[in-house]
Amino acid sequence: MERKSDIQNEARDFQVISPSAKALLLLKGITNVPFARTAAELVSLPDTYEPEFQNKDIAFWKRVVHFEERYWSVDQLLSQLDTSNVLELSSGFSFRGLDLVTRKDVHYTDTDLPQLISQKKELVGQLTTRLDLQLKGKLSMQPLNALDEGQFTEIESSLPEGPVTVVNEGLLMYLDVEEKRRLCANIHRMLKNRGGCWLTGDIYTRTQLERLAGNEDPLKDLTDQQHIEERMFGSFEQAEQFFEESGFRVDKVADANFNRLSSIGYLLSLLSSEQLSQLEATPPFRATWRLKIN
Template sequence: MLAHVTDTARELMIFKAQTTTIPYAREVAEHFKLAAPEGALKDFGFWASVVHFEMRFRSIEHFIEKSSVPNILELSSGYAFRGLQHCLRRPDIVYIDSDLFPVVAEKSRMLQTWGIPLPPNLHLKRIDATMAETYPALSSPVSVVNEGLLMYFDNEGKARIMNNIRAILQEHGGSWTTSDIYVRHDTDTVGSDRDKKWGTFFQKNKVNQNYFASFEAAEQFFYDNGFTVRDRYEPEFEKLSSVPMLFQYGDEAQLQALRERGRIQETWQLVPRH
Protein backbone atom coordinates (compact mmCIF):
# COMPACT_ATOMS: atom_id res chain seq x y z
CA MET A 1 0.00 0.00 0.00
CA LEU A 2 1.20 3.50 -0.86
CA ALA A 3 0.07 5.74 1.99
CA HIS A 4 2.95 8.20 2.25
CA VAL A 5 5.48 9.75 -0.10
CA THR A 6 8.27 7.85 1.67
CA ASP A 7 6.49 4.61 0.72
CA THR A 8 7.24 5.26 -2.94
CA ALA A 9 10.98 5.09 -2.28
CA ARG A 10 10.49 1.55 -1.01
CA GLU A 11 8.06 0.36 -3.68
CA LEU A 12 10.19 1.67 -6.55
CA MET A 13 12.87 -0.83 -5.56
CA ILE A 14 10.73 -3.52 -7.20
CA PHE A 15 11.59 -1.95 -10.56
CA LYS A 16 15.17 -0.99 -9.71
CA ALA A 17 16.01 -4.47 -8.41
CA GLN A 18 15.56 -5.86 -11.93
CA THR A 19 18.62 -3.95 -13.14
CA THR A 20 22.31 -4.72 -12.79
CA THR A 21 23.45 -1.09 -12.80
CA ILE A 22 21.79 0.31 -9.67
CA PRO A 23 24.00 -0.59 -6.69
CA TYR A 24 22.43 -2.49 -3.79
CA ALA A 25 18.96 -2.35 -5.38
CA ARG A 26 18.45 -6.09 -5.09
CA GLU A 27 19.71 -6.11 -1.52
CA VAL A 28 17.25 -3.35 -0.61
CA ALA A 29 14.37 -5.21 -2.25
CA GLU A 30 15.30 -8.34 -0.30
CA HIS A 31 15.50 -6.29 2.91
CA PHE A 32 11.90 -5.16 2.44
CA LYS A 33 10.82 -8.58 1.10
CA LEU A 34 9.72 -6.97 -2.15
CA ALA A 35 9.14 -8.98 -5.31
CA ALA A 36 7.73 -8.25 -8.73
CA PRO A 37 3.99 -9.00 -9.01
CA GLU A 38 2.98 -12.28 -10.60
CA GLY A 39 3.44 -12.13 -14.36
CA ALA A 40 5.25 -8.79 -14.26
CA LEU A 41 8.59 -10.15 -15.44
CA LYS A 42 7.01 -11.00 -18.79
CA ASP A 43 5.05 -7.77 -19.04
CA PHE A 44 6.10 -5.03 -21.45
CA GLY A 45 4.68 -2.25 -19.28
CA PHE A 46 6.65 -3.46 -16.29
CA TRP A 47 9.91 -3.42 -18.25
CA ALA A 48 9.11 0.03 -19.66
CA SER A 49 9.01 1.26 -16.07
CA VAL A 50 12.26 -0.54 -15.24
CA VAL A 51 13.96 1.14 -18.21
CA HIS A 52 12.61 4.51 -17.13
CA PHE A 53 13.93 4.29 -13.58
CA GLU A 54 17.24 2.79 -14.64
CA MET A 55 17.74 5.62 -17.12
CA ARG A 56 16.76 8.20 -14.51
CA PHE A 57 19.35 6.77 -12.13
CA ARG A 58 21.95 6.70 -14.89
CA SER A 59 21.27 10.34 -15.78
CA ILE A 60 22.33 11.47 -12.30
CA GLU A 61 25.39 9.22 -12.47
CA HIS A 62 26.36 10.81 -15.77
CA PHE A 63 26.68 14.25 -14.21
CA ILE A 64 28.33 13.02 -11.01
CA GLU A 65 30.98 11.25 -13.08
CA LYS A 66 31.66 14.43 -15.07
CA SER A 67 31.98 16.62 -11.99
CA SER A 68 35.27 17.61 -10.39
CA VAL A 69 33.54 19.19 -7.39
CA PRO A 70 34.63 17.46 -4.14
CA ASN A 71 31.27 17.69 -2.32
CA ILE A 72 28.07 15.95 -3.37
CA LEU A 73 24.75 16.61 -1.64
CA GLU A 74 21.96 14.23 -2.59
CA LEU A 75 18.50 15.37 -1.54
CA SER A 76 15.63 12.94 -1.06
CA SER A 77 17.84 9.97 -1.91
CA GLY A 78 15.28 7.37 -0.90
CA TYR A 79 16.76 3.90 -0.66
CA ALA A 80 19.43 4.54 -3.27
CA PHE A 81 22.97 3.74 -2.19
CA ARG A 82 24.79 5.56 -4.96
CA GLY A 83 26.61 7.57 -2.30
CA LEU A 84 28.02 4.41 -0.74
CA GLN A 85 29.30 3.20 -4.08
CA HIS A 86 30.93 6.53 -4.92
CA CYS A 87 32.57 6.87 -1.51
CA LEU A 88 34.04 3.37 -1.68
CA ARG A 89 35.45 4.14 -5.12
CA ARG A 90 36.52 7.73 -4.49
CA PRO A 91 37.95 8.48 -1.04
CA ASP A 92 38.69 12.05 -2.20
CA ILE A 93 35.01 13.11 -2.21
CA VAL A 94 32.55 13.95 0.56
CA TYR A 95 29.06 12.62 -0.07
CA ILE A 96 26.05 13.75 1.96
CA ASP A 97 23.21 11.28 1.48
CA SER A 98 19.99 12.79 2.83
CA ASP A 99 16.29 12.20 3.24
CA LEU A 100 13.62 12.38 5.93
CA PHE A 101 14.36 10.68 9.25
CA PRO A 102 12.49 7.36 8.69
CA VAL A 103 14.41 6.73 5.47
CA VAL A 104 17.80 7.72 6.89
CA ALA A 105 17.27 5.55 9.97
CA GLU A 106 16.27 2.55 7.86
CA LYS A 107 19.31 2.95 5.60
CA SER A 108 21.56 2.95 8.66
CA ARG A 109 19.94 -0.29 9.81
CA MET A 110 20.48 -1.83 6.39
CA LEU A 111 24.20 -1.09 6.46
CA GLN A 112 24.43 -2.66 9.91
CA THR A 113 22.53 -5.73 8.70
CA TRP A 114 24.78 -6.08 5.67
CA GLY A 115 27.90 -5.63 7.78
CA ILE A 116 29.07 -2.64 5.75
CA PRO A 117 30.81 0.06 7.81
CA LEU A 118 29.90 3.63 6.93
CA PRO A 119 32.83 5.09 4.95
CA PRO A 120 34.32 8.18 6.65
CA ASN A 121 33.48 10.33 3.61
CA LEU A 122 29.80 9.29 3.51
CA HIS A 123 27.34 11.13 5.77
CA LEU A 124 23.73 10.05 6.21
CA LYS A 125 21.81 13.18 7.11
CA ARG A 126 18.22 14.04 7.96
CA ILE A 127 17.26 16.88 5.62
CA ASP A 128 13.86 18.26 4.71
CA ALA A 129 14.48 19.85 1.31
CA THR A 130 11.88 22.55 2.00
CA MET A 131 13.50 23.69 5.27
CA ALA A 132 16.71 25.71 4.92
CA GLU A 133 17.70 25.17 8.54
CA THR A 134 18.09 21.41 7.98
CA TYR A 135 20.71 21.81 5.25
CA PRO A 136 24.34 21.13 6.23
CA ALA A 137 27.02 23.77 6.60
CA LEU A 138 29.44 23.69 3.67
CA SER A 139 32.74 25.41 2.98
CA SER A 140 33.44 24.60 -0.68
CA PRO A 141 31.63 24.04 -4.01
CA VAL A 142 28.98 21.34 -4.08
CA SER A 143 27.10 19.27 -6.64
CA VAL A 144 23.49 19.02 -5.50
CA VAL A 145 21.65 16.07 -7.05
CA ASN A 146 18.19 14.58 -6.70
CA GLU A 147 15.69 12.30 -8.38
CA GLY A 148 12.05 11.89 -7.46
CA LEU A 149 11.34 14.95 -5.30
CA LEU A 150 9.78 17.93 -7.06
CA MET A 151 6.68 16.10 -8.32
CA TYR A 152 5.38 15.85 -4.76
CA PHE A 153 5.21 19.63 -4.37
CA ASP A 154 3.09 22.36 -5.88
CA ASN A 155 4.74 25.46 -7.31
CA GLU A 156 5.06 27.07 -3.90
CA GLY A 157 6.82 24.02 -2.48
CA LYS A 158 9.08 23.72 -5.51
CA ALA A 159 10.02 27.38 -5.15
CA ARG A 160 11.03 26.86 -1.50
CA ILE A 161 13.30 23.98 -2.45
CA MET A 162 14.81 25.97 -5.31
CA ASN A 163 15.45 28.94 -3.06
CA ASN A 164 17.29 26.73 -0.55
CA ILE A 165 19.45 25.13 -3.23
CA ARG A 166 20.17 28.45 -4.93
CA ALA A 167 21.30 29.98 -1.63
CA ILE A 168 23.85 27.19 -1.13
CA LEU A 169 25.17 27.41 -4.68
CA GLN A 170 25.41 31.20 -4.63
CA GLU A 171 27.46 31.05 -1.45
CA HIS A 172 29.71 28.10 -2.23
CA GLY A 173 29.52 27.53 -5.99
CA GLY A 174 28.56 24.38 -7.83
CA SER A 175 25.51 23.08 -9.69
CA TRP A 176 22.20 21.29 -9.23
CA THR A 177 21.29 18.20 -11.24
CA THR A 178 17.67 17.08 -11.07
CA SER A 179 15.85 14.34 -12.92
CA ASP A 180 12.49 15.79 -11.91
CA ILE A 181 11.67 17.54 -15.17
CA TYR A 182 8.41 15.70 -15.84
CA VAL A 183 5.70 16.95 -18.19
CA ARG A 184 2.06 16.01 -17.72
CA HIS A 185 1.18 12.66 -19.24
CA ASP A 186 -1.24 9.78 -18.93
CA THR A 187 0.30 7.40 -16.39
CA ASP A 188 -1.72 4.52 -17.89
CA THR A 189 -0.24 4.90 -21.37
CA VAL A 190 2.24 2.06 -21.04
CA GLY A 191 0.25 -0.01 -18.59
CA SER A 192 2.65 -0.98 -15.80
CA ASP A 193 0.16 -0.06 -13.06
CA ARG A 194 -1.97 -3.20 -13.10
CA ASP A 195 -3.52 -2.84 -9.68
CA LYS A 196 -3.85 0.96 -10.01
CA LYS A 197 -2.04 1.58 -6.72
CA TRP A 198 0.30 4.08 -8.35
CA GLY A 199 -2.51 5.87 -10.16
CA THR A 200 -4.48 6.14 -6.91
CA PHE A 201 -1.45 7.45 -5.04
CA PHE A 202 -0.61 9.97 -7.78
CA GLN A 203 -4.18 11.24 -7.80
CA LYS A 204 -4.25 11.57 -4.01
CA ASN A 205 -0.99 13.52 -3.99
CA LYS A 206 -1.84 15.54 -7.13
CA VAL A 207 1.35 14.36 -8.80
CA ASN A 208 0.11 14.88 -12.36
CA GLN A 209 -0.94 18.43 -11.47
CA ASN A 210 2.54 19.02 -10.09
CA TYR A 211 4.19 17.99 -13.35
CA PHE A 212 5.13 20.81 -15.71
CA ALA A 213 2.84 21.69 -18.61
CA SER A 214 5.78 21.43 -21.03
CA PHE A 215 9.56 21.42 -21.02
CA GLU A 216 9.45 25.07 -22.05
CA ALA A 217 7.21 25.87 -19.08
CA ALA A 218 9.62 23.99 -16.81
CA GLU A 219 12.59 25.98 -18.06
CA GLN A 220 10.69 29.23 -17.50
CA PHE A 221 9.75 28.17 -13.96
CA PHE A 222 13.36 27.43 -13.10
CA TYR A 223 14.41 30.75 -14.64
CA ASP A 224 11.81 32.63 -12.63
CA ASN A 225 13.22 30.98 -9.52
CA GLY A 226 16.80 31.93 -10.24
CA PHE A 227 18.23 29.09 -12.35
CA THR A 228 19.44 28.59 -15.89
CA VAL A 229 19.94 25.26 -17.64
CA ARG A 230 23.61 24.47 -18.20
CA ASP A 231 23.25 20.99 -19.66
CA ARG A 232 20.64 18.38 -20.55
CA TYR A 233 21.10 14.64 -20.32
CA GLU A 234 20.86 12.61 -23.50
CA PRO A 235 19.78 8.99 -22.94
CA GLU A 236 22.50 6.34 -23.04
CA PHE A 237 20.38 3.30 -23.82
CA GLU A 238 23.45 1.20 -24.50
CA LYS A 239 24.38 1.48 -20.81
CA LEU A 240 21.04 0.20 -19.51
CA SER A 241 20.78 -3.44 -18.51
CA SER A 242 16.98 -3.56 -18.86
CA VAL A 243 16.61 -2.49 -22.50
CA PRO A 244 16.96 -6.03 -23.94
CA MET A 245 14.07 -7.19 -21.75
CA LEU A 246 11.89 -4.38 -23.08
CA PHE A 247 12.40 -5.62 -26.63
CA GLN A 248 11.98 -9.25 -25.60
CA TYR A 249 8.52 -8.73 -24.14
CA GLY A 250 7.21 -5.92 -26.32
CA ASP A 251 5.52 -6.40 -29.67
CA GLU A 252 5.91 -3.90 -32.48
CA ALA A 253 2.66 -2.08 -31.66
CA GLN A 254 3.72 -1.58 -28.04
CA LEU A 255 7.18 -0.39 -29.00
CA GLN A 256 5.73 2.01 -31.54
CA ALA A 257 3.27 3.41 -28.99
CA LEU A 258 6.17 4.03 -26.63
CA ARG A 259 8.12 5.83 -29.36
CA GLU A 260 5.13 7.97 -30.32
CA ARG A 261 4.53 9.04 -26.73
CA GLY A 262 7.85 10.85 -26.82
CA ARG A 263 9.75 12.11 -23.81
CA ILE A 264 7.88 12.69 -20.59
CA GLN A 265 10.96 13.33 -18.44
CA GLU A 266 14.37 14.96 -18.72
CA THR A 267 17.35 15.47 -16.43
CA TRP A 268 18.91 18.93 -16.32
CA GLN A 269 21.98 20.41 -14.75
CA LEU A 270 21.27 23.91 -13.50
CA VAL A 271 23.26 26.81 -12.11
CA PRO A 272 22.11 30.03 -10.41
CA ARG A 273 21.58 32.86 -12.84
CA HIS A 274 23.34 36.11 -12.10
Protein backbone atom coordinates (compact mmCIF):
# COMPACT_ATOMS: atom_id res chain seq x y z
CA MET A 1 0.00 0.00 0.00
CA GLU A 2 1.31 3.47 -0.86
CA ARG A 3 2.15 5.72 2.01
CA LYS A 4 -0.18 8.69 2.34
CA SER A 5 2.71 11.07 2.97
CA ASP A 6 4.26 10.13 -0.40
CA ILE A 7 0.98 10.66 -2.23
CA GLN A 8 0.36 14.07 -0.70
CA ASN A 9 3.91 15.39 -0.99
CA GLU A 10 3.74 17.47 -4.16
CA ALA A 11 7.26 18.82 -3.68
CA ARG A 12 9.18 15.54 -3.36
CA ASP A 13 12.76 16.06 -4.52
CA PHE A 14 13.11 14.09 -7.74
CA GLN A 15 16.71 15.23 -8.27
CA VAL A 16 17.79 12.28 -6.10
CA ILE A 17 16.91 10.00 -9.00
CA SER A 18 19.54 11.49 -11.30
CA PRO A 19 22.60 9.55 -10.00
CA SER A 20 21.05 6.43 -11.50
CA ALA A 21 21.35 8.00 -14.95
CA LYS A 22 25.15 8.09 -14.73
CA ALA A 23 25.34 4.60 -13.21
CA LEU A 24 23.26 3.20 -16.06
CA LEU A 25 25.34 5.03 -18.66
CA LEU A 26 28.54 3.45 -17.34
CA LEU A 27 26.82 0.08 -17.44
CA LYS A 28 25.53 0.59 -20.99
CA GLY A 29 28.97 1.71 -22.08
CA ILE A 30 29.89 -1.95 -22.24
CA THR A 31 27.20 -2.58 -24.88
CA ASN A 32 26.43 -1.50 -28.44
CA VAL A 33 23.74 0.97 -27.33
CA PRO A 34 24.29 4.05 -29.54
CA PHE A 35 26.78 6.59 -28.18
CA ALA A 36 26.92 4.92 -24.75
CA ARG A 37 30.63 4.01 -24.92
CA THR A 38 31.80 7.47 -26.00
CA ALA A 39 29.48 9.19 -23.51
CA ALA A 40 30.73 6.94 -20.70
CA GLU A 41 34.28 7.92 -21.59
CA LEU A 42 33.37 11.62 -21.49
CA VAL A 43 31.56 11.52 -18.13
CA SER A 44 34.42 9.52 -16.60
CA LEU A 45 37.01 12.22 -17.31
CA PRO A 46 39.61 12.93 -16.00
CA ASP A 47 39.64 9.20 -15.23
CA THR A 48 39.76 6.59 -17.96
CA TYR A 49 36.61 4.59 -18.60
CA GLU A 50 37.41 0.90 -18.72
CA PRO A 51 34.52 -1.40 -19.73
CA GLU A 52 34.43 -4.45 -17.48
CA PHE A 53 34.64 -7.09 -20.18
CA GLN A 54 36.73 -9.29 -17.86
CA ASN A 55 34.13 -9.18 -15.08
CA LYS A 56 33.17 -12.75 -14.12
CA ASP A 57 30.22 -11.83 -11.90
CA ILE A 58 27.03 -13.38 -13.27
CA ALA A 59 24.86 -10.79 -11.48
CA PHE A 60 26.80 -8.00 -13.21
CA TRP A 61 26.16 -9.44 -16.66
CA LYS A 62 22.50 -10.06 -15.87
CA ARG A 63 22.20 -6.34 -15.19
CA VAL A 64 23.99 -5.42 -18.41
CA VAL A 65 21.78 -7.77 -20.44
CA HIS A 66 18.65 -6.48 -18.72
CA PHE A 67 19.28 -2.81 -19.45
CA GLU A 68 20.54 -3.42 -22.98
CA GLU A 69 17.45 -5.49 -23.77
CA ARG A 70 15.18 -2.81 -22.30
CA TYR A 71 16.75 -0.16 -24.52
CA TRP A 72 16.38 -2.17 -27.73
CA SER A 73 12.83 -3.26 -26.89
CA VAL A 74 11.74 0.40 -26.86
CA ASP A 75 13.60 0.98 -30.12
CA GLN A 76 11.86 -2.06 -31.59
CA LEU A 77 8.41 -0.52 -31.10
CA LEU A 78 9.61 2.93 -32.13
CA SER A 79 11.03 1.61 -35.40
CA GLN A 80 7.63 0.19 -36.31
CA LEU A 81 6.01 3.62 -36.31
CA ASP A 82 5.97 6.23 -39.05
CA THR A 83 6.47 9.12 -36.66
CA SER A 84 8.05 12.53 -37.13
CA ASN A 85 7.37 13.93 -33.65
CA VAL A 86 8.78 12.19 -30.54
CA LEU A 87 8.71 13.31 -26.91
CA GLU A 88 10.92 11.35 -24.51
CA LEU A 89 10.31 11.73 -20.78
CA SER A 90 13.05 11.45 -18.14
CA SER A 91 15.55 10.28 -20.72
CA GLY A 92 18.59 10.40 -18.46
CA PHE A 93 21.89 9.82 -20.24
CA SER A 94 20.23 7.87 -23.02
CA PHE A 95 20.89 9.08 -26.54
CA ARG A 96 18.00 7.53 -28.43
CA GLY A 97 17.00 10.97 -29.68
CA LEU A 98 20.48 11.83 -30.91
CA ASP A 99 20.71 8.48 -32.67
CA LEU A 100 17.33 8.92 -34.35
CA VAL A 101 17.94 12.46 -35.64
CA THR A 102 21.21 11.34 -37.24
CA ARG A 103 19.23 8.77 -39.24
CA LYS A 104 15.83 10.34 -39.89
CA ASP A 105 14.14 13.69 -40.39
CA VAL A 106 12.26 13.74 -37.09
CA HIS A 107 11.63 16.33 -34.40
CA TYR A 108 12.80 14.72 -31.15
CA THR A 109 12.18 16.48 -27.84
CA ASP A 110 14.39 15.06 -25.10
CA THR A 111 13.40 15.96 -21.52
CA ASP A 112 14.52 15.43 -17.96
CA LEU A 113 14.96 17.39 -14.75
CA PRO A 114 16.76 20.74 -15.15
CA GLN A 115 20.14 19.78 -13.69
CA LEU A 116 20.44 16.59 -15.70
CA ILE A 117 19.21 18.02 -19.00
CA SER A 118 21.72 20.87 -18.65
CA GLN A 119 24.55 18.34 -18.27
CA LYS A 120 23.17 16.33 -21.15
CA LYS A 121 23.12 19.32 -23.49
CA GLU A 122 26.83 19.77 -22.89
CA LEU A 123 27.45 16.07 -23.38
CA VAL A 124 25.47 15.96 -26.65
CA GLY A 125 27.49 18.92 -27.89
CA GLN A 126 30.72 17.07 -27.12
CA LEU A 127 29.47 13.90 -28.81
CA THR A 128 28.38 15.83 -31.90
CA THR A 129 31.78 17.50 -32.20
CA ARG A 130 33.92 14.47 -31.37
CA LEU A 131 32.04 12.14 -33.73
CA ASP A 132 31.40 14.84 -36.37
CA LEU A 133 27.69 14.00 -36.42
CA GLN A 134 25.46 15.27 -39.20
CA LEU A 135 21.83 15.65 -38.15
CA LYS A 136 18.94 14.93 -40.49
CA GLY A 137 16.32 15.89 -37.90
CA LYS A 138 16.03 18.29 -34.99
CA LEU A 139 16.93 17.42 -31.39
CA SER A 140 15.48 19.70 -28.73
CA MET A 141 16.50 19.20 -25.10
CA GLN A 142 14.17 20.76 -22.55
CA PRO A 143 13.81 20.67 -18.74
CA LEU A 144 10.63 18.96 -17.59
CA ASN A 145 9.14 17.43 -14.49
CA ALA A 146 6.76 15.06 -16.28
CA LEU A 147 4.33 15.12 -13.32
CA ASP A 148 3.86 18.89 -13.49
CA GLU A 149 0.74 19.64 -15.52
CA GLY A 150 1.77 23.20 -16.29
CA GLN A 151 5.24 22.24 -17.47
CA PHE A 152 3.83 19.37 -19.52
CA THR A 153 1.33 21.66 -21.24
CA GLU A 154 4.12 24.13 -22.00
CA ILE A 155 6.25 21.39 -23.57
CA GLU A 156 3.27 20.22 -25.62
CA SER A 157 2.76 23.71 -27.00
CA SER A 158 6.37 23.77 -28.19
CA LEU A 159 6.01 20.60 -30.26
CA PRO A 160 5.26 20.63 -34.00
CA GLU A 161 1.64 20.10 -34.97
CA GLY A 162 0.31 16.58 -35.36
CA PRO A 163 0.49 13.24 -33.53
CA VAL A 164 3.13 12.65 -30.88
CA THR A 165 4.97 9.47 -29.93
CA VAL A 166 5.72 9.59 -26.20
CA VAL A 167 8.66 7.47 -25.05
CA ASN A 168 9.95 6.61 -21.62
CA GLU A 169 12.38 4.09 -20.19
CA GLY A 170 13.31 4.04 -16.52
CA LEU A 171 10.69 6.31 -14.92
CA LEU A 172 7.54 4.54 -13.73
CA MET A 173 9.29 2.41 -11.12
CA TYR A 174 10.27 5.59 -9.28
CA LEU A 175 6.65 6.74 -9.01
CA ASP A 176 4.01 5.72 -6.51
CA VAL A 177 0.44 5.02 -7.64
CA GLU A 178 -0.80 8.60 -7.45
CA GLU A 179 2.27 9.90 -9.25
CA LYS A 180 1.76 7.32 -11.99
CA ARG A 181 -1.83 8.53 -12.32
CA ARG A 182 -0.67 12.14 -12.68
CA LEU A 183 1.78 11.12 -15.38
CA CYS A 184 -0.91 9.13 -17.18
CA ALA A 185 -3.29 12.11 -17.01
CA ASN A 186 -0.70 14.42 -18.59
CA ILE A 187 0.08 11.99 -21.39
CA HIS A 188 -3.59 11.09 -21.97
CA ARG A 189 -4.59 14.72 -22.28
CA MET A 190 -1.88 15.38 -24.86
CA LEU A 191 -2.62 12.27 -26.92
CA LYS A 192 -6.33 13.07 -26.87
CA ASN A 193 -5.50 16.53 -28.24
CA ARG A 194 -2.84 15.43 -30.71
CA GLY A 195 -3.17 11.74 -31.47
CA GLY A 196 -0.27 9.33 -31.24
CA CYS A 197 0.80 6.71 -28.74
CA TRP A 198 2.97 6.01 -25.70
CA LEU A 199 5.90 3.57 -25.66
CA THR A 200 7.03 2.56 -22.19
CA GLY A 201 9.72 0.10 -21.19
CA ASP A 202 8.68 0.35 -17.55
CA ILE A 203 6.16 -2.46 -17.15
CA TYR A 204 7.96 -3.99 -14.18
CA THR A 205 6.44 -6.57 -11.87
CA ARG A 206 7.64 -7.17 -8.34
CA THR A 207 10.50 -9.63 -8.25
CA GLN A 208 13.78 -10.33 -6.53
CA LEU A 209 15.99 -7.32 -7.16
CA GLU A 210 19.16 -9.36 -6.84
CA ARG A 211 18.48 -10.29 -10.46
CA LEU A 212 19.38 -6.69 -11.29
CA ALA A 213 21.78 -5.66 -8.55
CA GLY A 214 24.23 -7.43 -6.29
CA ASN A 215 24.48 -6.85 -2.57
CA GLU A 216 27.33 -4.37 -2.90
CA ASP A 217 26.17 -2.26 -5.79
CA PRO A 218 25.23 1.43 -6.14
CA LEU A 219 22.16 0.50 -8.17
CA LYS A 220 20.87 -1.63 -5.30
CA ASP A 221 21.45 1.25 -2.87
CA LEU A 222 19.39 3.46 -5.15
CA THR A 223 16.57 0.93 -5.51
CA ASP A 224 16.41 0.59 -1.74
CA GLN A 225 16.37 4.37 -1.19
CA GLN A 226 13.63 4.92 -3.77
CA HIS A 227 11.48 1.95 -2.60
CA ILE A 228 11.47 0.74 -6.20
CA GLU A 229 10.36 -2.80 -5.43
CA GLU A 230 7.15 -1.66 -3.74
CA ARG A 231 6.43 0.82 -6.56
CA MET A 232 6.39 -1.87 -9.25
CA PHE A 233 3.18 -3.47 -10.49
CA GLY A 234 2.00 -6.61 -8.75
CA SER A 235 1.58 -8.42 -12.08
CA PHE A 236 1.22 -7.72 -15.79
CA GLU A 237 -2.55 -8.11 -15.37
CA GLN A 238 -2.52 -5.48 -12.64
CA ALA A 239 -0.48 -3.17 -14.87
CA GLU A 240 -2.94 -3.57 -17.73
CA GLN A 241 -5.86 -2.84 -15.40
CA PHE A 242 -4.08 0.27 -14.08
CA PHE A 243 -3.62 1.68 -17.57
CA GLU A 244 -7.18 0.82 -18.56
CA GLU A 245 -8.42 2.77 -15.54
CA SER A 246 -6.22 5.66 -16.71
CA GLY A 247 -7.78 5.63 -20.18
CA PHE A 248 -5.25 3.53 -22.11
CA ARG A 249 -5.22 0.16 -23.81
CA VAL A 250 -2.28 -2.09 -24.64
CA ASP A 251 -1.85 -1.89 -28.40
CA LYS A 252 1.41 -3.80 -28.86
CA VAL A 253 3.95 -5.72 -26.76
CA ALA A 254 7.60 -5.74 -27.78
CA ASP A 255 9.09 -9.12 -28.57
CA ALA A 256 11.90 -10.30 -26.31
CA ASN A 257 14.93 -10.91 -28.52
CA PHE A 258 18.07 -11.56 -26.54
CA ASN A 259 20.00 -12.78 -29.57
CA ARG A 260 20.40 -9.19 -30.78
CA LEU A 261 22.25 -8.15 -27.60
CA SER A 262 25.97 -7.49 -27.67
CA SER A 263 26.22 -8.51 -24.00
CA ILE A 264 24.41 -11.85 -24.09
CA GLY A 265 27.49 -13.86 -25.06
CA TYR A 266 29.39 -12.70 -21.98
CA LEU A 267 26.56 -13.83 -19.70
CA LEU A 268 26.07 -17.18 -21.41
CA SER A 269 29.78 -17.94 -21.21
CA LEU A 270 29.60 -17.81 -17.40
CA LEU A 271 26.53 -20.00 -16.91
CA SER A 272 26.56 -23.70 -16.22
CA SER A 273 23.98 -25.89 -17.95
CA GLU A 274 21.91 -25.91 -14.78
CA GLN A 275 22.09 -22.14 -14.38
CA LEU A 276 21.11 -21.66 -18.03
CA SER A 277 18.11 -23.94 -17.58
CA GLN A 278 17.06 -22.00 -14.49
CA LEU A 279 17.41 -18.71 -16.35
CA GLU A 280 15.36 -19.97 -19.29
CA ALA A 281 12.65 -21.17 -16.90
CA THR A 282 12.45 -17.82 -15.12
CA PRO A 283 9.22 -16.01 -16.08
CA PRO A 284 9.62 -12.46 -17.45
CA PHE A 285 9.25 -9.66 -14.94
CA ARG A 286 9.46 -6.69 -17.35
CA ALA A 287 7.81 -5.76 -20.63
CA THR A 288 7.72 -2.89 -23.11
CA TRP A 289 4.25 -1.81 -24.21
CA ARG A 290 2.78 0.48 -26.80
CA LEU A 291 -0.24 2.19 -25.30
CA LYS A 292 -3.03 4.06 -27.03
CA ILE A 293 -5.88 5.99 -25.49
CA ASN A 294 -9.33 4.38 -25.39
